[in-house]
Amino acid sequence: MTAGQPLAETAPILPLELDRVSFEAGGRRLIEEITLTFEAGPRTLILGPNGAGKSLLLRLCHGLLRPTTGRVIWRGPGAALGPGGPTRRQAMVFQRPVMLRRSAAANVAYALSVNGVRWKDRRALVGEALERVGLARLAERPARVLSAGEQQRLALARAWALQPEVLFLDEPTANLDPAASHAVERIINGFHQAGTKIVMTTHELGQARRLADEVLFLHWGRLVERSPADSFFTQPRTPEADAFVRGELLWPCAPPPEEA
Amino acid sequence: MIEVRRLTSSITAALAAVAMAMTMAMAAQAQDSAARQRSIVVASTTSTDNSGLFGYILPIFEAETGIKVHVVAVGTGQALEIARNGDADVLLVHHKPSEERFVSGGFGVDRRDLMYNDFVIIGPKADPAGIDGMTDVVEAFKKIAAGRVPFASRGDDSGTHKVERQIWRQAGIDASVASGAWYWETGSGMGATLNTAVGMDAYSLSDRATWLSFRNKAELVILVQGDRRLFNQYGVIRVNPARHPHVKAAAAKAFVDWLTSEAGQKAIADFKVDGRQLFFPNAKGLGP
Amino acid sequence: MDEIYAAAAAAFGLILDLDPDLGEIVVLSLRVSLTAVALATAIGLPLGAAIALFRFPGRRTMAVVLNALMGLPPVVVGLIVYLMLSRAGPFGVFGLLYTPGAMIVAQCLLIAPIIAALTRQVVEDLWAEYEEQLRSLGAGPGRAMATLLRDGRFSLVTVVLAGFGRASAEVGAVMIVGGNIDHLTRVMTTAIALETSKGNLALALGLGFILMTLALGVNAAAFVIKDVAQRRQG
Numbered sequence: 198m199t200a201g202q203p204l205a206e207t208a209p210i211l212p213l214e215l216d217r218v219s220f221e222a223g224g225r226r227l228i229e230e231i232t233l234t235f236e237a238g239p240r241t242l243i244l245g246p247n248g249a250g251k252s253l254l255l256r257l258c259h260g261l262l263r264p265t266t267g268r269v270i271w272r273g274p275g276a277a278l279g280p281g282g283p284t285r286r287q288a289m290v291f292q293r294p295v296m297l298r299r300s301a302a303a304n305v306a307y308a309l310s311v312n313g314v315r316w317k318d319r320r321a322l323v324g325e326a327l328e329r330v331g332l333a334r335l336a337e338r339p340a341r342v343l344s345a346g347e348q349q350r351l352a353l354a355r356a357w358a359l360q361p362e363v364l365f366l367d368e369p370t371a372n373l374d375p376a377a378s379h380a381v382e383r384i385i386n387g388f389h390q391a392g393t394k395i396v397m398t399t400h401e402l403g404q405a406r407r408l409a410d411e412v413l414f415l416h417w418g419r420l421v422e423r424s425p426a427d428s429f430f431t432q433p434r435t436p437e438a439d440a441f442v443r444g445e446l447l448w449p450c451a452p453p454p455e456e457a
Numbered sequence: 458m459i460e461v462r463r464l465t466s467s468i469t470a471a472l473a474a475v476a477m478a479m480t481m482a483m484a485a486q487a488q489d490s491a492a493r494q495r496s497i498v499v500a501s502t503t504s505t506d507n508s509g510l511f512g513y514i515l516p517i518f519e520a521e522t523g524i525k526v527h528v529v530a531v532g533t534g535q536a537l538e539i540a541r542n543g544d545a546d547v548l549l550v551h552h553k554p555s556e557e558r559f560v561s562g563g564f565g566v567d568r569r570d571l572m573y574n575d576f577v578i579i580g581p582k583a584d585p586a587g588i589d590g591m592t593d594v595v596e597a598f599k600k601i602a603a604g605r606v607p608f609a610s611r612g613d614d615s616g617t618h619k620v621e622r623q624i625w626r627q628a629g630i631d632a633s634v635a636s637g638a639w640y641w642e643t644g645s646g647m648g649a650t651l652n653t654a655v656g657m658d659a660y661s662l663s664d665r666a667t668w669l670s671f672r673n674k675a676e677l678v679i680l681v682q683g684d685r686r687l688f689n690q691y692g693v694i695r696v697n698p699a700r701h702p703h704v705k706a707a708a709a710k711a712f713v714d715w716l717t718s719e720a721g722q723k724a725i726a727d728f729k730v731d732g733r734q735l736f737f738p739n740a741k742g743l744g745p
Numbered sequence: 746m747d748e749i750y751a752a753a754a755a756a757f758g759l760i761l762d763l764d765p766d767l768g769e770i771v772v773l774s775l776r777v778s779l780t781a782v783a784l785a786t787a788i789g790l791p792l793g794a795a796i797a798l799f800r801f802p803g804r805r806t807m808a809v810v811l812n813a814l815m816g817l818p819p820v821v822v823g824l825i826v827y828l829m830l831s832r833a834g835p836f837g838v839f840g841l842l843y844t845p846g847a848m849i850v851a852q853c854l855l856i857a858p859i860i861a862a863l864t865r866q867v868v869e870d871l872w873a874e875y876e877e878q879l880r881s882l883g884a885g886p887g888r889a890m891a892t893l894l895r896d897g898r899f900s901l902v903t904v905v906l907a908g909f910g911r912a913s914a915e916v917g918a919v920m921i922v923g924g925n926i927d928h929l930t931r932v933m934t935t936a937i938a939l940e941t942s943k944g945n946l947a948l949a950l951g952l953g954f955i956l957m958t959l960a961l962g963v964n965a966a967a968f969v970i971k972d973v974a975q976r977r978q979g
Contacts, residue, residue, distance in 0.1 A: 648943050648944060
């Protein structure tokens with residue numbers, strides 16, 4: 198990323214610390230006292246069977262949900278800077294991206310406009326972001342008529358233009374065919390190479406193997422294991438993780454530790 | 458109409474919204490206000506307007522004076538209320554006791570007789586009550602009640618309705634106990650009531666002007682007429698400028714003066730529907 | 746059935762003769778109702794969107810009240826506006842009663858709740874879809890409101906048309922505050938009521954046909970514009 202870009206603050210907002218974070222909804226405890234720290238650098242993949250709380254954890258980190266108990270704290274010196282603080286330095290890509298009813302380019306420009314980028318500065322950033330995800334030639338197409346894969350790439354372009362320090366991705370390829378998934382993974386690696394911290398959920402082991410530097414394994418709302426990717430896939434330390442890696446724990450089979 | 462002063466307190470909540478919309482509506486209607494400087498509002502009865510009388514005489518008056526006359530045609534009760542609130546400059550109705558109360562209450566000045574016609578009882582040709590050709594309206598009403606044949610009443614406190622109730626009183630019949638049975642109070646104007654009578658083959662009391670100009674007579678005809686008690690006097694009153702300083706007193710006086718002048722009276726007499734005169738001028742007190 | 750044929754003939758007769766009185770009435774009807782719709786839209790869209798998006802005490806009550814106000818009888822609105830604009834009322838000094846301005850105010854009050862209530866529904870549904878994305882991008886409530894109104898524009902066209910339909914079809918309110926004065930405040934619906942009371946049923950129904958044709962025209966125009974825009978913008 199080049200110098201003088203309006204969104205790039207010099208001081209980082211990472212590390213991100215979760216201090217005994219729990220989350221309840223409808224009287225059920227869905228996230229159970231998770232304490233952990235995200236550092237800049239490694240691509241963190243959050244794994245676990247369906248219903249493990251992966252998406253909730255991402256939303257708690259990103260600030261879309263407030264923890265029922267515990268705290269989410271950005272520890273970096275940049276967190277206290279600027280209006281909006283850390284929210285302007287992080288972005289999120291959802292499983293189903295919401296496209297505004299306007300052109301692909303206008304969708305990217307919208308994100309910039311919301312974040313206070315002046316009109317005359319937007320054009321270049323939009324062009325660069327669309328180029329990055331290979332959508333430059335579809336810039337003027339209405340975003341809603343793009344294919345699922347193109348829409349997800351556009352969502353990534355929207356994030357790219359914001360030049361976030363942290364990018365959260367919630368199962369970004371769950372609805373895509375293998376070719377589109379591959380394109381998305383390439384772009385994610387592009388973010389990583391540009392210095393953006395990647396925090397991503399997936400239920401797909403192959404994808405986790407390709408992308409992960411470290412793995413957080415969630416089960417029933419608990420953080421069961423946190424390991425470097427190599428050791429997680431070869432020698433998981435917990436029986437749940439072991440079952441999951443062997444493909445036996447794709448669905449929650451054991452009852453939750455405590456019925457609420 | 459509801460008493461203004463009592464109700465306003467309860468609806469002040471709506472004021473803000475009205476005020477906003479009104480500011481903008483004011484702009485929309487700015488071009489109208491110039492025209493209104495030389496115009497007056499006349500609150501009148503449906504019979505005078507629906508029969509086409511105003512459509513005939515107003516262009517003559519407007520050509521002579523350049524004053525535009527806007528007619529709000531409603532029942533006599535509502536017309537009185539509109540004038541009482543100061544929303545009209547001239548009142549032209551047909552119920553002398555109410556008119557005199559209006560003047561003695563300080564709401565109007567200078568009541569003058571203007572013209573007359575008469576009421577008629579209309580009903581189905583088959584005439585199940587057997588009143589055809591009668592000249593005693595009270596006896597006719599008694600036969601209608603005795604036969605329990607359908608009767609459509611205005612039921613709207615209009616001049617016609619007041620006369621009808623007077624006749625029921627004279628007949629010693631309380632028709633309201635039969636309301637909904639054979640006595641139907643439409644609560645509507647003369648035309649709507651006639652439409653009801655047509656639809657249900659009912660009897661009704663109508664002023665002759667509205668009946669003659671009514672285009673949906675179907676099987677109904679005039680059965681009773683000519684009783685002295687069916688005399689229908691129209692009066693004209695100016696709204697009191699001392700009470701409502703905003704009224705266009707000069708233009709209103711010009712209009713009333715013209716109506717009761719030779720020219721105005723001639724215009725009224727000249728108005729005909731199907732070759733028949735509907736209103737008979739009597740501004741100088743020439744009754745039948 | 747004869748009445749219906751006669752009505753159709755009357756309608757065609759009026760149109761083919763280019764009846765000047767009819768032209769005046771049509772122009773006034775459109776001017777009053779379209780102005781009322783424009784004002785009610787300016788009030789109703791932001792109001793409805795605000796109720797959908799902002800959390801404040803009494804919000805649910807307001808939504809329920811708005812929904813109830815959709816069924817406001819025109820006659821009641823007419824009566825309230827009459828009492829307001831009457832010389833004896835608080836706004837009497839403006840001399841608005843028995844003018845097109847008064848009719849615009851009445852119709853605006855009648856349909857602003859409809860537009861606000863339906864807008865609330867549209868925006869609330871859209872918000873369910875957009876909320877996480879917009880919050881993630883950092884959009885504040887004001888920005889979100891503008892975005893949702895823009896993205897809901899195709900549904901909102903229908904909302905505004907519902908308001909127009911109600912305004913152009915109502916007779917109770919304009920009759921009371923306009924007075925159905927010939928060449929000043931006579932619109933299609935009050936003319937229809939008048940001709941009905943004069944027993945000219947065929948002419949009244951003929952005017953009704955013309956009113957329906959006008960409504961059809963406005964709706965068709967809106968549909969075409971919406972369709973073209975939708976195809977272009979997805």
